[in-house]
Amino acid sequence: MARFRFYPETSFWRRLGDPVNQDLRKATYQLLRSIKKQDRVLTSKLVLLELSEVPDQDERRHIMRRLWDARPKMVTTSRRAERIALELLEAGGWGEEGFADMLHVSYSMLSEVDALVTWDQGDLARDHTRRIVQAYGRRERLSVPLIGTPEEVAQWLGRRIR
Amino acid sequence: MARAKDPLIADVKRIRRKISRRLMDAHHRGRLHEELLAMERQGERAYREAVNGSKAGNGKHRK
Numbered sequence: 001m002a003r004f005r006f007y008p009e010t011s012f013w014r015r016l017g018d019p020v021n022q023d024l025r026k027a028t029y030q031l032l033r034s035i036k037k038q039d040r041v042l043t044s045k046l047v048l049l050e051l052s053e054v055p056d057q058d059e060r061r062h063i064m065r066r067l068w069d070a071r072p073k074m075v076t077t078s079r080r081a082e083r084i085a086l087e088l089l090e091a092g093g094w095g096e097e098g099f100a101d102m103l104h105v106s107y108s109m110l111s112e113v114d115a116l117v118t119w120d121q122g123d124l125a126r127d128h129t130r131r132i133v134q135a136y137g138r139r140e141r142l143s144v145p146l147i148g149t150p151e152e153v154a155q156w157l158g159r160r161i162r
Numbered sequence: 163m164a165r166a167k168d169p170l171i172a173d174v175k176r177i178r179r180k181i182s183r184r185l186m187d188a189h190h191r192g193r194l195h196e197e198l199l200a201m202e203r204q205g206e207r208a209y210r211e212a213v214n215g216s217k218a219g220n221g222k223h224r225k
Binding site: 010011014015018020021045046047048049050051052053060061064065067068076077079082086096097098099100101103119120121122123 | 168169170171173174175177178179180181182183185186189194195198199201202203204205206207208209212213215
């Protein structure tokens with residue numbers, strides 16, 4: 001039985017094909033191996049759409065096959081998910097270009113995952129975003145995921161990935 | 163939203179801004195849900211092609 005539920009967003013999957021930063025790529029693989037063994041991976045069709053834009057065909061195929069190997073549960077959009085994303089966007093004051101970020105947050109809340117895993121420390125894995133999501137979740141009585149990098153998530157779970 | 167310096171993140175954010183603009187444009191026209199469903203189908207097709215190594219809709223996609 002799965003212990004935790006994870007929603008790794010696109011930057012996590014992209015890192016699996018990262019030819020530049022070997023350390024972060026290794027950390028990503030290590031967390032993926034760990035969660036594949038004992039946890040549940042969720043993804044969304046929005047992640048698939050974002051991955052479909054990876055310019056290099058071999059890299060795109062490699063990443064998508066790693067995603068496939070994780071046997072993810074697929075999340076599809078809903079009008080409720082879209083409304084939540086719009087409300088989060090307004091609450092955080094991010095502007096319209098942040099809408100897709102908030103869709104990922106919305107999907108992870110509605111799917112009741114334990115953690116949204118991301119390498120995006122500029123926008124998602126930062127205290128401001130966590131505060132907004134937590135306040136919104138509390139007000140709307142929604143599940144609030146941890147939002148963190150693979151290293152942070154591994155630390156929260158007490159797992160070693162480096 | 164803040165810009166990232168990591169080139170991989172910068173590319174993810176570039177793609178995401180493009181998707182966000184398209185979706186918000188649809189939202190202003192009252193067509194957000196329909197547009198997002200259409201975009202999801204596009205992503206799913208690419209996924210099937212990548213994992214099957216052949217054209218989408220050939221029935222080989224794992225249920």
